[in-house]
Amino acid sequence: MKLVGLFVVLLLCSALYCQSGKKTLVLVDDLSIATSHSLFFNSLKERGYVLDIQKADDRVSFQKWGTFLYDNLILFAPNSRDLSFDSENSNKVNSILEFIDAGGNVLIAGDITRSSNIATLAESVGVKFEEQGSYILDHFNFDQSDFEGDHSLIISDNFVNTEVFGKKPIPAVLYRGTSFTLDSDNTLVFSILTPETTSYLHLKSSIKANSKNSALVAGLQARNDARVIITGSLELFSNDFFTHKAQKVGSKGAHASGNSEFAVELTKWLFKERGLIRISNIEHHKVGETHSRDIYTVLDEFYYAITIEEWNGSKWTPYHANDVQLEFQMLDPYVRRILDSDGNGKFSTTFKIPDVYGVYSLRIDYFRVGYTSLHSKELVTVRPFRHNEYERFIPSAFPYYASAFSMMAGVALFSLIFLFQK
Numbered sequence: 443m444k445l446v447g448l449f450v451v452l453l454l455c456s457a458l459y460c461q462s463g464k465k466t467l468v469l470v471d472d473l474s475i476a477t478s479h480s481l482f483f484n485s486l487k488e489r490g491y492v493l494d495i496q497k498a499d500d501r502v503s504f505q506k507w508g509t510f511l512y513d514n515l516i517l518f519a520p521n522s523r524d525l526s527f528d529s530e531n532s533n534k535v536n537s538i539l540e541f542i543d544a545g546g547n548v549l550i551a552g553d554i555t556r557s558s559n560i561a562t563l564a565e566s567v568g569v570k571f572e573e574q575g576s577y578i579l580d581h582f583n584f585d586q587s588d589f590e591g592d593h594s595l596i597i598s599d600n601f602v603n604t605e606v607f608g609k610k611p612i613p614a615v616l617y618r619g620t621s622f623t624l625d626s627d628n629t630l631v632f633s634i635l636t637p638e639t640t641s642y643l644h645l646k647s648s649i650k651a652n653s654k655n656s657a658l659v660a661g662l663q664a665r666n667d668a669r670v671i672i673t674g675s676l677e678l679f680s681n682d683f684f685t686h687k688a689q690k691v692g693s694k695g696a697h698a699s700g701n702s703e704f705a706v707e708l709t710k711w712l713f714k715e716r717g718l719i720r721i722s723n724i725e726h727h728k729v730g731e732t733h734s735r736d737i738y739t740v741l742d743e744f745y746y747a748i749t750i751e752e753w754n755g756s757k758w759t760p761y762h763a764n765d766v767q768l769e770f771q772m773l774d775p776y777v778r779r780i781l782d783s784d785g786n787g788k789f790s791t792t793f794k795i796p797d798v799y800g801v802y803s804l805r806i807d808y809f810r811v812g813y814t815s816l817h818s819k820e821l822v823t824v825r826p827f828r829h830n831e832y833e834r835f836i837p838s839a840f841p842y843y844a845s846a847f848s849m850m851a852g853v854a855l856f857s858l859i860f861l862f863q864k
Contacts, residue, residue: 464491466514466713469498471521475676479518482679482705491713498522510541514713520553520560520676535563542567547669547712551676554620567662568628569672571620572643576650578621578658578674580641585616586689586696592644594618597690598658599700600636606717606812607634607707613700614690616683617658619675624655630664632811633657634671634708661711667814669712679705710755717812718753719761722787724818726804729792737823739831740797744770747790748781748806748818760787769805770795776802799826 466486470476476483476495483493494512496502498519503511515538524534542548552560554577561571580596588595599614601607615635621643624631635658643650659678662670677683678701689696710716727734729743738744746768751758766789770777776796781789801823808816835843 464514465512466491466493466516467502467504467512468493468495468516469502469519469522470495471498471519473497475518478681479679481681481684481702485702485706486709489715499524504537504541510544510546512546514547514549515541516549516551517560517563518551518676518679520551520556523557523559535559535566538563539566542664542668542670543666545666545668547714548671549709549712550670550672551679552620552622552672552674553676564622564672567670567672568625568631569622569657569660570625571622571674572650573645576620576643576645578617578619578637578641578652579644580638582640582691583638584691585686586691587686589691594644596638596641597688598635598638600638601704602632602634602661602811604812607711608703608716612703612707613697614688615678615700615704616686616688617675618677619658619673621652621656621658621674622660622672624657624660626655631660631662633659634661635659635673635704659708661812663812663815665815667714669714671708671712711812714814715755716753717814719808719813719816720751720753720758721748721806721816721818722751722758723747723749724820726820726822735822737825738795740795740799740824740826742795743792744795745790745792746781746804747788749788750816751787760785762787763789763810765810766806766808769807770802771805772798772800772802795824799824 468483473495483495486493491514498517499522505511538548550560550564552564552571554575556571556574564571577594578596579593581593583597584593585595585597595616595618597614598617599612601612617635621637624633637652637656637658641652643652658675659671659673662672664670683699683701684705686699686701687696688699724747725734726744726746728738729745748766748768750761750763750766752761753759762783762785764780764783766781766783768777768779768781768791769775770793776798777793779791779793781791783789801821804818804820804822806816806818
């Protein structure tokens with residue numbers, strides 16, 4: 443009986459472990475979105491995510507006793523004016539920002555029409571939507587099916603240039619919605635999909651050109667490694683766009699749209715299946731030795747090495763880069779070096795410790811688009827030479843030695859003359 447009980451406990455623990463990081467709350471304007479976007483939701487379920495789809499206007503338990511009940515949040519509710527969380531924070535936007543501060547991941551889908559809550563939330567993470575009711579048009583890059591329409595069904599493949607969203611090229615995606623601008627002062631937000639240069643914004647009877655900071659899909663990599671994705675199109679994830687045969691006007695032949703692949707790559711990054719790096723080992727010692735010290739001496743030849751690994755979806759593998767930087771600093775950096783990679787995830791360098799004693803820090807602060815940030819800080823003490831470690835006679839000091847001995851000889855000669863001369 444005890445063995446059966448133990449088996450049940452292990453089974454429950456295994457189930458809880460498998461679902462860790464997978465609990466996802468989906469808020470929608472209408473439950474019909476669960477059907478119209480079922481292919482997107484099914485792709486998440488196939489990867490083990492547990493989805494709780496709720497209407498945004500319902501009372502949803504999101505936080506209890508200071509602990510969030512979900513690991514991820516998907517906001518497919520651009521028009522809901524009340525994000526009705528049954529949480530401890532009465533301000534729903536602040537509750538979502540607290541969720542991000544706690545390390546939660548959020549997918550925000552805006553649209554041509556959207557509530558002030560979505561606009562305020564997006565602006566809080568460095569994204570400003572264009573004016574309400576504006577939508578993006580492109581008369582050169584639109585789908586053939588919209589030939590007789592207003593050309594709002596655009597085709598774009600201006601993806602961000604980073605391998606973190608997959609090394610395999612993604613076909614052009616279909617997009618119908620609005621754009622937004624990125625806060626140029628916010629270094630944490632970056633564009634993922636940008637509009638073509640031939641596109642522009644249309645609002646009633648006026649038009650507006652897209653700025654250089656305009657984007658259709660953007661991401662935020664927070665300092666606590668929480669991730670946020672913002673888009674101006676809810677249809678981007680719809681079944682219609684997933685199964686649509688896209689054909690750019692003027693081109694020959696149709697092809698499957700890249701929306702399905704794009705959504706998978708987006709959510710892999712968003713939910714931290716990709717773009718994860720970690721420090722697995724750090725070593726430092728004097729050149730010629732193998733053990734680390736807490737105290738080094740000025741002008742020692744110093745060796746530093748760090749091992750970085752990247753998660754590939756199933757296991758940790760060596761990370762490849764040529765821009766990992768070490769700072770050896772005391773208030774200000776005294777040494778700044780780009781570490782040499784051995785091609786197997788190990789980055790190292792050697793340098794001579796400055797002739798300034800004190801407490802130094804060995805710092806690694808690594809920020810790259812789409813990757814988790816790395817921070818490492820180790821303190822080492824650098825002491826001056828001991829009295830028995832100096833050279834006894836320094837060639838550059840010979841003039842001073844000569845002056846000292848000449849003074850001694852002069853005093854001795856003067857004493858002899860003074861004592862024995864009458």
